[in-house]
Amino acid sequence: MKEIIELSENTITIDRKEFLKVKGSIDTNIYYIESGSVRIFVLDEYDEQTIRFGYTDNVIVSLDSFMTGKPSDLFIQAIKKTIIKVVTKQQINKFLETESNKNLWIKILENLVIQQMEREIDILTSSPKQRYERVLKRSPQLFQEIPNRHIANYLRMSPETLSRLKKS
Amino acid sequence: MQSEKLIQTLLEQSRQIINRAESLKNHDLNTLTWKENEISWSILECLEHLNLYGDFYLPQIENEIKNSTAKTDIEFNSGILGNYFAKSMLPKENLNKMKTFKDKNPLNTKLDKSVIDRFINQQIKLLDLLNQSGNVSLNKVKIKTSISSFIKLKLGDTFQFLVNHIVRHLCQIDRIQVAMKKA
Numbered sequence: 612m613k614e615i616i617e618l619s620e621n622t623i624t625i626d627r628k629e630f631l632k633v634k635g636s637i638d639t640n641i642y643y644i645e646s647g648s649v650r651i652f653v654l655d656e657y658d659e660q661t662i663r664f665g666y667t668d669n670v671i672v673s674l675d676s677f678m679t680g681k682p683s684d685l686f687i688q689a690i691k692k693t694i695i696k697v698v699t700k701q702q703i704n705k706f707l708e709t710e711s712n713k714n715l716w717i718k719i720l721e722n723l724v725i726q727q728m729e730r731e732i733d734i735l736t737s738s739p740k741q742r743y744e745r746v747l748k749r750s751p752q753l754f755q756e757i758p759n760r761h762i763a764n765y766l767r768m769s770p771e772t773l774s775r776l777k778k779s
Numbered sequence: 780m781q782s783e784k785l786i787q788t789l790l791e792q793s794r795q796i797i798n799r800a801e802s803l804k805n806h807d808l809n810t811l812t813w814k815e816n817e818i819s820w821s822i823l824e825c826l827e828h829l830n831l832y833g834d835f836y837l838p839q840i841e842n843e844i845k846n847s848t849a850k851t852d853i854e855f856n857s858g859i860l861g862n863y864f865a866k867s868m869l870p871k872e873n874l875n876k877m878k879t880f881k882d883k884n885p886l887n888t889k890l891d892k893s894v895i896d897r898f899i900n901q902q903i904k905l906l907d908l909l910n911q912s913g914n915v916s917l918n919k920v921k922i923k924t925s926i927s928s929f930i931k932l933k934l935g936d937t938f939q940f941l942v943n944h945i946v947r948h949l950c951q952i953d954r955i956q957v958a959m960k961k962a
Contacts (some may be wrong), residue, residue: 629798635910636790654907682787682910 612670616643618706619696625649630688631695632673638687639680639700641672647693647758652686652764658687659756661765662730666756674723709776739768743776782855782917785912785935792942793909797902799949800826800898804895812890815958821889822955825948833901835925836941837908842936844911849919856918861936864924868943870950907936 621662625631628633632638637653648666652659665671676683677700708717729749735743746753751764801820811820835839924930932940
């Protein structure tokens with residue numbers, strides 16, 4: 612991953628609540644979070660549903676748009692002031708011209724697929740307690756970086772339920 | 780230009796507009812209601828003016844898109860009048876003051892920070908409508924203007940006109956903030 616982050620020639624700062632991306636836009640960038648935190652969400656009717664977070668040292672991307680070059684429904688919004696290194700798709704394509712880089716990329720994608728499969732099971736788990744425990748085990752750091760109300764939304768429960776589960 | 784390109788451009792402009800509005804929320808009420816003189820507008824009055832336009836145009840746009848049977852066009856051709864209106868909204872170098880229609884004049888109405896939230900919600904609605912418009916023809920769907928219901932513009936031109944109008948008043952807000960610093 613480090614090799615990809617090093618490709619960046621552009622660093623941007625977004626303030627709390629600023630949108631990096633809105634629904635319907637095409638966004639083929641890969642973003643590395645140097646500091647701060649963001650959330651990726653979709654609008655379900657008029658309700659926001661967070662599907663992923665990014666905090667210090669994470670990489671975030673609207674993968675659908677990155678891969679297809681088509682519009683994506685994802686919103687990416689800063690939770691707090693965030694400094695981001697931007698890597699463009701053109702830079703990635705150039706990077707992938709080397710065989711060893713291509714292999715690195717495949718490993719990254721394999722990792723992502725596994726993460727998606729875990730997330731799929733999260734969503735299909737009916738017990739809130741188990742949903743909470745799965746994520747706690749997988750990403751304990753999340754609870755240090757992201758406010759409770761956002762984690763609750765991600766876990767598809769009320770903030771009150773999450774508080775209760777954290778105490779027990 | 781290509782319809783998809785127009786929509787992408789407007790989406791990006793809307794994203795920047797929302798971000799600007801969010802940053803305005805950080806200011807206190809005194810800053811937001813400051814006026815250079817009796818008849819010039821405060822920041823909140825600028826936004827409320829935009830809200831009044833949104834109130835007129837957004838429901839109509841939503842309706843026309845919902846009821847339209849005209850399928851999407853690959854190419855959007857700006858109408859002569861629509862193009863003129865859209866371009867005339869853009870802030871020019873030597874700012875040209877425009878007259879405001881009486882029913883869209885926010886002067887001296889009681890305003891608070893909820894004006895900003897209302898504005899942001901309208902922009903999110905606009906995002907939604909821009910996305911929905913991908914399914915219909917930006918050329919064939921027509922929207923009545925607030926000037927006269929006999930004057931109708933192409934949907935594509937209406938979107939551009941709306942966004943340019945917002946940009947115009949955001950520039951005005953920039954100038955208000957500069958004037959405030961000097962005062």
